[in-house]
Amino acid sequence: MALLDECLALARVAGFYYITRKLIAIGLATANVSFTTLAVALSCINALLLNYVWERRSYGRSRRTHDESDQGPRLPPRYPCMIPFLGNVIPFLADSANSIRKAGSYAGNLVTTRVPFLGKDVYLIHDRETIRKVIKHQTLSSPMDLYIFSLKYMFGMPKRGLDAYRKDDSGPLSKPYHGSNVAPQDRIDYMLHENFIRQWSGPHHSTTTQRFKRALVARFDSVGLDNQWEPVDDLYDMMAKRVSAALTESIFGPSLLRLNPNFIDDLWKYDDVVPYLVRGFPRWLMPAPYRIRDQLRGQIEKWYAYARENFTADSIEADGDGDPYWGSEFVRHFQKMLSESGHDDAMLSAQDFGTIWAAGSNTVPSVSIACLHIFRDPVLLQRLRSEIDEAFPTAESLASASHQQLQKLPLLCSIFAETLRLHTKVFFGFSSPHEDAILGRYQLPKAQLGLWNSDLPHNDDTFWNTKGGQHPIKMFWADRFIVYPNDPESGPIRADLRKREVKVADEKNGSKPAFTTEGLDGAWVPYGAGIPICPGRLISKNVILHTTAFMVKNFDVELLTNRLEISNWRYGLGVGRPAHVVPARIKRRTEKDG
Ligand code: HEM
Known part of the structure; x- marks a missing residue:
């Protein structure tokens, strides 16, 4: 061949x-x-x-x-x-x-x-073998050059700000890389990552999720839906804007969006033009993307002035995290730490804008597309509803469910994982700045760029289970990540490879079907992997599981099109967007419907 x-x-x-x-x-x-x-x-x-x-x-x-x-x-x-x-x-x-x-x-x-x-x-x-070496390697981190590229082109960081990033080759870990000689107060890479991890992996990831859940309910309540069918021009857009607002609010607080009522609309207009910015089209040739980017940064800076004026230590909520002005300890810490290291408002707003976009740009389309897959398949919808209803009989019990409880629902989790497998086509970059990295039979020389796109491992039909071609790798199969105890052909990995790849038998789940990602290292990598892995992945998973369950439990949706085509235009930037509008009608479910 x-x-x-x-x-x-x-x-x-x-x-x-x-x-x-x-x-x-x-x-x-x-x-x-x-x-x-x-x-x-x-x-x-x-x-x-x-x-x-x-x-x-x-x-x-x-x-x-x-x-x-x-x-x-x-x-x-x-x-x-x-x-x-x-x-x-x-x-x-x-x-x-x-x-x-x-x-x-x-x-x-x-x-x-x-x-x-x-x-x-x-x-x-x-190849999976080398990806697995990347995951375990201790000197690989996000290349500073890529970070600088995105700060400059996508988020408009001024040159004086970029210099601070350029000077830092000490890496994201508490211990500076061997061979680096950067003063502790200039270790911007470490300061950023330490804040990402502390705030989004520790207890604050739960408080952020709680705020997200409250904000999501409020955003859907404000639409005024009841148990009568209402037409919706584009269900994807309708969901995306609401989830995006709730997620932004959960980290950056309500004041940013209240002061700037068009922020979310502008954010998604910006999202549409990101592929031009990434391709480096200059401002004189294509001014519109730059204009919308500058507007958004201006809105962020307006919010800074308001938050500085109004915030006091007493504003912090009882959980020690949220507050109505800055939104969370994550933002308060960034403001303090980055200001002390010489960031002015223009530099801060570029950094915050990057985080706002990174948080929503993949999570929001993932959850909206997951719901499109569910609502277009009545059998799947019914199965998922039964799973959710059995665990959470009322809307209130679902609203107060913890993310650990949601993670016990195998079909819900499998839909989450399959949506990310099928639709995430993200480049993931890494490099080893001071020494060659040995990755099994290959070598990544010092300071060179290593890259993968999740598209390839996610669509490798020599590895993934398609049940002998019944569920082709390019198609959505809600059950792909579930092991059914009495079906040896089930589970994400091809049956003939399963014994070799799965070290810990998933039989530990006894006689019940179970969601699994066992043996998928290097094959399912929507968030990247290893040290430079996405720091927001836990929040993202909570948001996707919770919103999917919330939609299925609370709404009936009838899609008025059978089309679900995802555009390739953003290939490499993450989760795709539908290539067309999705007209639908929607109504709130009542206890009777349940
Ligand atoms: C389905 C959802 C998501 C996907 C697929 C995703 C994927 C990724 C990937 C692949 C990277 C690494 C890019 C690279 O270094 O080459 C990344 C970085 C990042 N993600 Fe996510 N992400 C998601 C959700 C989130 C959420 C919810 C947040 C915030 C709460 C977030 C915050 C970030 C940040 C700040 C970075 C940059 C980290 C750094 O500087 O190294 N992401 N994400």
């Missing part, structure tokens, strides 16, 4: 070469081009094509020898490119999805590849 692919590619290059020569000859005949100019142009094209043919052949050869040999760690095979220096920039920017899939697999298997890109090599790591 690989050989056939290679032959076809060579045939295509030969065809292209022949046609180009013919076209140039015709061009010469019709236009008045000097023979010397043409000869030079032809020689360059010849050289590029021959070089490309050569590179393809050596890639195929080294791929076969690398993948079959178990010699010590080495650089992964180098992916061919047509134009030296530029490398694969043009195909990767023009069609990221297709290019990543091609470079990340060979002969039907996921592989690790070195891809030339703008004079550097990017290490695309997609």
Whole structure:
């Protein structure tokens, strides 16, 4: 198969070469081009094509020898490119999805590849074995360059702010990296991560979830739905805006949104133009994305002034976390810590804007799309309702349920995991700034960029269970992550690989169906993995489980379209968005309906 692919590619290059020569000859005949100019142009094209043919052949050869040999760690095979220096920039920017899939697999298997890109090599790591090494590696962290890129292009951090980030190569852990020499007060990477982890993994992740639940109920109450059907132009948009407002409020408090009533609408307008900012379109060429970004930062700065004026220590709620002005200890701590380290309001607002967007940009579409999958399938809806009703007979008992209780519902959890498996196509970057990282049979040289896209491991049908093709990997299967005790063919991993991959038997769950992610390290990676893993994942899971259960318990929804297509336009930025509106009608359920 690989050989056939290679032959076809060579045939295509030969065809292209022949046609180009013919076209140039015709061009010469019709236009008045000097023979010397043409000869030079032809020689360059010849050289590029021959070089490309050569590179393809050596890639195929080294791929076969690398993948079959178990010699010590080495650089992964180098992916061919047509134009030296530029490398694969043009195909990767023009069609990221297709290019990543091609470079990340060979002969039907996921592989690790070195891809030339703008004079550097990017290490695309997609085979499970190497991903598992990345997860355990202690010197890998989010590359500061990527962080600076997003702060600059996506969130508008001023140059004076970026310099502080540029100077820090000490890493995100309490102990600075060996070889780094950064003063403790300049360890911005560590300060940020320590706050992320302290606030979103410890007890405050529960208080944040409680605030989210209250805000969600209030957002849906304010729509004024009762037990009569109401038309909705776009159910996705209707849900997304409400979940987004509740999530933003749970971390940043109610004042930000009260002072800026258009904040959430503007945030989602901004979200639509993020792909342009990420591609680096300059302001003079495309001013609109920059305008909306600046407006949002202005709204954040207006909120700072109000919160500073009104907040006192007495405003902090009894749980020691929430307050009506700054919203949470997370924000109060950032304000204090970053101001002390020299951040002014423009720098702070870029940082906060980044966090607001990071929190909602994947969580909100995930939960909205999960609900679309559920409401378009009456059998699934009924099964999920029974599961929820059995555990929480009334709306009140669900409202007061803890996230630990929700995590005991196998179908709900499986829908969460399957939605993220199918729809998260996120790039996850990492590097080892001071020393080479040895990742099993491959080596990631010091300070080089390692990258994977969750799309590839999430769609590897040599690994995932499709029940012999009944539930194709590109389709949503609500039960994919459930092990049924009397069905040896169930569970997320293909039955023939299961024994090898699952070390701790999930039979521990006895005779009941159980949700499992056992054995999925390196295969299910929506939040990334290892040290640079998403710090908001626990909150995100709580929000998705709670909102899904809340919608199913409290509302009847009839979708007025069968379409559910997810656009590829944001490939690499996270969870996709529907490519179309989803008209529906909705009504509140009463106790009688239950
Ligand atoms: C389905 C939901 C989510 C997904 C799929 C997701 C995925 C990710 C991934 C893959 C990264 C790492 C990117 C990289 O370093 O290359 C990341 C980073 C981050 N996420 Fe999430 N995330 C989600 C929800 C959240 C939530 C709810 C929050 C906040 C409460 C959050 C906050 C962040 C932050 C602040 C970072 C940057 C961390 C850093 O500087 O290293 N995320 N997320």
